């Protein structure tokens with residue numbers, strides 16, 4: 089089964105959102121959508137989400153699923169906004185509860201913030217499957233970047249979120265709370281054990297030395313042969329050493345503070361105050 093995959097690149101956060109359609113029908117899933125957010129003004133914008141909505145409406149597609157590969161730390165999810173307009177169930181990994189627990193503490197959320205994943209329509213675990221029309225998707229738990237990261241294997245396409253990036257860029261950072269380079273290495277092996285011809289669609293792209301255009305599609309075979317961090321038989325030890333050293337030098341993503349607060353609520357803003365105004369918190373010296 090070869091689904092039709094359309095990528096939407098967000099320049100502001102280097103995120104790729106995907107529309108994945110059942111080739112034998114009009115059902116589709118939207119993976120890792122983006123709600124634009126300007127941190128300096130505190131304003132949201134729906135330009136990116138509207139482009140995806142216009143695409144599925146023009147094509148006459150039915151949205152079965154709004155899938156999240158994980159709680160993103162670099163962009164806000166537009167899943168609830170898209171759901172209101174075109175439907176679809178919002179799904180994420182069941183280990184979201186761990187992430188909610190961690191960041192519920194960081195942001196000092198009260199008891200009204202449920203840490204049971206109930207903000208989402210569906211919680212997936214390893215081995216679960218989902219249907220997009222007549223097409224089956226299989227869920228792999230691929231933690232390391234975060235504890236709840238999933239890979240969705242849909243027909244011959246694997247949506248790996250932030251595990252692998254393009255072969256010339258490597259892998260995702262593992263230094264967020266609950267992340268682990270050792271665990272990521274094992275998750276990557278799980279992805280690389282899929283058939284060589286499996287198409288790999290990554291969650292971000294930042295170009296790479298010698299490449300001046302954005303790219304997001306490769307194959308398992310290409311990743312195994314050439315991924316600069318984990319390809320060509322790189323050892324776990326070498327990977328962990330490289331990853332941890334590199335992560336220690338990285339700045340926090342620009343939108344981590346708003347992203348976490350919104351995405352751990354399945355893309356909803358925190359409850360408004362008595363006046364109906366919505367606020368996000370900035371924890372000082374906590375991240």
Ligand SMILES: [Fe+2]
Nearest residue numbers: 159160161250
């Ligand atoms: Fe991420």
